[in-house]
Amino acid sequence: MKGRLVYSEELSRYDFGSDHPMAPGRVKNTMSLARQLGVLDRLSIVPPAEVDLDLIRRVHGDDYIEAVQRGEPNAEFGLGTSDNPVFAGMHDISAQVAMATVEAARSVWAGEARRASNISGGLHHAMPRATSGFCIYNDLAVAIRWLLDAGVPRVAYVDVDVHHGDGVQAIFYDEPRVMTVSLHETPACLFPGTGFPEETGGPGAEGTAVNVALPPGTDDAGWLRAFDAVVPDVLRAFAPTVLVTQHGCDSHEHDPLADLDLSLDGQRASYLALAALADEICEGRWVSTGGGGYALLQVVPRAWTHLLGIVSGEPVPPQTPTPQAWRDEIGEWAPTSMSDHADISFARFSDGISPESRVDQAILATRRAVYPELGLDPGF
Template structure:
């Protein structure tokens, strides 16, 4: 059964409790980046266009739709456990880990519920996007896979086809793993090549299980790819595969660690280019899903001068009132960032790209990457890879 599609005011699912997802002051996954993004969005009037909804209480029955009971119990104990990936330098245990991680999950499920039940066409949980978590272990700073649980909730409540698009610089391996054999879910990930970057998966040849070939789409980009190349790859693949899948709901993950200044990876995007990707995904939700769009945050480790601006742009687009990149940053934000604080909400970059169908360059590593993905999945979807 499909809900009404005349949803109300767009929703941000958020409470201060979500910032308790905290691996410690020396860890890259700073909880302050979520709080700072919300503060910046509020100061620029972005939240005036969103209904802010608190996440529901933690719910183990939701976790169990994706995660094993043994793993959930290990997280609840809050002790190092090598068999479940707990207690490593990447994934140290912290007080209240189970409780706050569970609430990140309920926040993403609430965003999905708001959209599918017709209360809103667009809903976001920027504290979510923990896409590396596996059914039985912690991975890559991710305890519970809120995105996978939200998608599972949608499937369990009548959605026949979901598309998931992940623009984090790292491969969305956990979500892909959960739905690799499920033809109802298409997972699309654009990331730096796994030959160079954690988690070492996400090659174009990973295309889905035997009953779901073509529903895992991986675009493995060469290091140094900037705005024009990234958007060229997106445009060459994502609209076509999503249209072939015909999703009823679009779920997206917006890790902003693809930025040139992010310390953990080697793509070269600007905030302006990231903003362009958010606008493109919003348009695809409108075109293919009658506007139904659930978005989350994700990675991003330039925590002061990049992440808050990127996610403020995301929330502005979710709210239907995109911010001009030339909008001045508030003085309070500049004071927080310090001497090198950005003066505007963009990086002063003019974003453009050349469409792939206008010509394939066989010597270009970017175009080779695009063609590797198109050749791997387009025929499975009845599409012509071209060239």
């Protein structure tokens, strides 16, 4: 069974303007690279479903949707700021992005694909009645709501973007059928200012929000150590039926908007780990999206091409050269390899704790806050 990519050219029109970090070239350059490397040939590519406003209303308020449809600045709803300027066709394009992630979720739940992706999605900051952090409609929350309405018993959401997945967490904070897991740079230093370990879920849903807040400068070894120390444990304890993941690649050392120091190789390792967890826990049911990422030429196309390779079942080997034709398209800044040639080995947290390590302090804070709620031993 082929992995599935939900895509149409219309999705690349999610565009806040040429001087905005959320440039549509991120998606176009990814699709070009994935095509030239043969990754798209190994995927079933389908368009988004027709827009269903009633489904979007399951997450977003009518007054907010109407404001987005008008396409005018509105301070009440966060529209028209420097982060979130209005643009032509904003509602229609944003709604299609949401429906693309819904289609990926539907494909997986219907058994048409074990793995499905929408790299145009991952707009995890959008709130029920507010645009935030470049995100208009929260496609992830709309897709998770669709899964719950379709009868899925439990959905786990894992967010590896450098920014906290605040919108998804807020929308499902009191929902015991949804676990949200976010690994991000500490909100003490970075937008959106949420995602502290003590945020563990609302009444009746205690233990279903898991936040690993990492210090600036965390590299592959520290990030992968934190992932390994928390994510498998909490997912196994929750036992989700479907895994939904957001793959913002702004954790990369070259990203201009944040301060983690991952390599492309470390990011690829996290994608492989999540695919393996979906296979182990969810019978392979895995829905993935893109997200943030603002090193537009050097990082985003390679990261998401690796993601799509994993979705296809045939990961792109890291040592693969980037095609010359793609480099010609990108220009002089184009990377020549699908790897940053980084060492991604790490010491496991279970083999010993370093109390002076800020990464280990972050791990301990998360385990202390949420493990007892899940019936797990924090291990310290």
